[in-house]
Amino acid sequence: MKYLKQFGIILFVSFLGELLHELIPLPIPASVYGLLLMLTALCTGILRLHHVQETAAFLIEIMPVMFIPAAAGLLDSWPSLRPVWLPVVLISVVTTAAVMAVTGRVTQLLIRRERRREK
Amino acid sequence: MRDFFVHSVFFGAVLSLAAYELGLLLKKKWRLAVLNPLLTGTLCVMAVLTLLQTDYADYNAGAKYISYLLTPATVCLAVPLYQQLSLLKKNLKAVIGGITAGVLTSLIGVFLLAKLFSLTHEQYVTLLPKSITTAIGIGVSEELGGIATITVASIIITGILGNVIAEDLCKIFRIEEPVAKGLALGTASHAIGTAKAMELGEIEGAMSSLAIAVAGLLTVAVAPVFAKLM
Numbered sequence: 001m002k003y004l005k006q007f008g009i010i011l012f013v014s015f016l017g018e019l020l021h022e023l024i025p026l027p028i029p030a031s032v033y034g035l036l037l038m039l040t041a042l043c044t045g046i047l048r049l050h051h052v053q054e055t056a057a058f059l060i061e062i063m064p065v066m067f068i069p070a071a072a073g074l075l076d077s078w079p080s081l082r083p084v085w086l087p088v089v090l091i092s093v094v095t096t097a098a099v100m101a102v103t104g105r106v107t108q109l110l111i112r113r114e115r116r117r118e119k
Numbered sequence: 120m121r122d123f124f125v126h127s128v129f130f131g132a133v134l135s136l137a138a139y140e141l142g143l144l145l146k147k148k149w150r151l152a153v154l155n156p157l158l159t160g161t162l163c164v165m166a167v168l169t170l171l172q173t174d175y176a177d178y179n180a181g182a183k184y185i186s187y188l189l190t191p192a193t194v195c196l197a198v199p200l201y202q203q204l205s206l207l208k209k210n211l212k213a214v215i216g217g218i219t220a221g222v223l224t225s226l227i228g229v230f231l232l233a234k235l236f237s238l239t240h241e242q243y244v245t246l247l248p249k250s251i252t253t254a255i256g257i258g259v260s261e262e263l264g265g266i267a268t269i270t271v272a273s274i275i276i277t278g279i280l281g282n283v284i285a286e287d288l289c290k291i292f293r294i295e296e297p298v299a300k301g302l303a304l305g306t307a308s309h310a311i312g313t314a315k316a317m318e319l320g321e322i323e324g325a326m327s328s329l330a331i332a333v334a335g336l337l338t339v340a341v342a343p344v345f346a347k348l349m
Contacts, residue, residue, distance in 0.1 A: 007191075014191045027258020027339055031193035032332050038197035049198070056195035059188060060324070064157045064282075064314040065139040066189045069131070069182035070253070071161040071275050075168065076175040077268040087236040088269065091246055092276045095228035096307050097288060099250055100281060102224040103330075104294035104303030107217030111210055111296050 006055035009047065013038050124173050131181025138163035155283045157311065193252075193310060196328035199317075203325035210298055217299065218330055221306035222337045225250040226345045233349060241265060244346045248338055249273040252309040255335040263346045274309070281308025282315040297322035305330025 017034030024033075041047040074081070081088065124130050141163055142156030168178055200207070207214060226247060233243040245265035248256035253274050260270035281304060289300050297320055304312035304319075305327030316327030 010191045010194055014194050017190070017194065027255055027262060028336065029190075029252070029254030029258075031190040031254060032252070032335060034190065034194035035197045035200075035328070035332055038194050039201055042197065042201040043204070049201075052195070052198060056198040059192040059195045060199070060317055062188075063192045063310070063317070065135060065160070066185055066192060067157055067275070067278065067311055067314070068135045068139060068160050068164060069179055069186045070271070071157070071279065072135075072164040072168070072178065072182070073175060074161075074272055074275060075165050077272045080266065080268050081272050084238075084242060084269065087232070087238060087242075088246065088273050089276065091229060091232045091236075092249060092273055092280060094232060095225055095250065096277050096280045097284065098228050099221045099225045100285065100288050100303045100307035101292045101294075103217050103221030103306040104289060104299045105292060106220040107210075107213050107299035107302050108294055108296045110213035110216045111298060114210070114213065 003055050006052050009052055010038075010055060010059070013041070124171055125177045128181050131178040132184055133181070134164055134167060134178065135160070135182050135185050138167070152283055152287055155279070157282060157314070158279050161279070189310075193331075196313065196324075196331070199321055199325040200328050203322055206298065206322060207326075207329065213298065214302060214326070214329070215333075217302045218306050218333045219337065221303070221330075222250075222334050222341065225307075226338070226341060230345060230348055240346075240349055242269075243349050244342075245269045246273055247342050247345060249277050250307055250309065251335040251338045252331050255339060259339055259342050263342065275311070278308045278311025281312040285312065285315050286319075298326050301326025302330045306334045309335070 014030065014034045016037055017030035020033040021028065021030040042049065138160040139156055142159035145159055146154045146156055168175065229246050229249065233246065241264060244263035245260055247263065248259040248270060253271060256270055256274045257267050260267055285304050289303070294300055294303060300319060301316050301323035304316040304323065309331050313324065313327040313331060317324035
């Protein structure tokens with residue numbers, strides 16, 4: 001029963017996220033509202049870790065498989081993608097690597113500078 | 120027989136899970152970063168659909184129950200984030216600095232390359248939100264006058280790419296701090312990157328989850344400014 005209850009709580013928070021998405025006219029999805037709501041609930045003690053922990057771990061573990069249906073949908077968007085596929089792919093490759101490198105290096109630099117200052 | 124695939128409720132879901140399992144097997148056997156289960160799984164689904172001449176819509180009639188779990192799973196990313204909250208507070212400046220630098224790199228990068236390839240304004244704004252999570256990206260793209268289907272395609276390509284190159288890229292650029300790795304993955308390739316960050320470790324996963332939300336919201340705020348540039 002533990003899992004069912006946990007899954008119920010997680011779905012309820014997702015539902016509240018959907019509600020906020022409906023009420024607030026911003027391009028922010030239900031999932032991001034839900035994430036912030038869940039974090040707030042845990043921080044304020046409205047929810048305790050044991051209310052959601054095991055089911056949350058399971059859902060996060062199987063997360064990659066949830067992207068397969070959307071990714072296979074590229075088959076369907078191919079007609080609109082075809083005329084621009086080369087720039088789209090090149091821009092994706094270059095910027096993804098650049099963003100990852102810059103974010104990682106900048107964060108690491110700031111962390112290490114802070115750490116040196118503490119010493 | 121084709122009619123059966125078209126009307127089956129379970130075909131799409133079973134095919135997705137089987138394809139992913141096959142992807143896991145291949146990865147276990149050869150241990151190459153390119154043999155990413157999400158990538159091989161997706162290609163495998165595409166191949167089967169093409170071979171069986173089944174429409175994506177018929178496949179998705181069953182597969183959508185897997186996608187359905189994506190919102191609850193994203194909500195659950197709050198749990199590891201909560202568990203690493205003290206680490207987040209301790210590194211707050213670095214976290215905000217890193218994500219901001221990443222978001223600006225993405226927008227500036229798309230701008231420069233769009234100029235280079237002389238894309239139209241419509242194509243340019245379509246690609247602006249390519250590094251953020253799909254649901255926010257669609258909203259941004261539509262608001263700026265982009266083409267949503269191409270935005271989704273570029274977001275997915277970006278996600279899979281980030282998921283595949285992450286480990287090698289972190290090695291090449293000597294990104295060693297778990298916090299930095301996590302933020303890099305989440306900022307560059309949203310939830311698909313986060314799936315990889317979760318495999319790397321708890322801190323990486325938590326930071327990557329945080330980056331999805333922060334980078335997404337930051338892009339909502341800044342992308343309209345960039346849209347005016349071209």
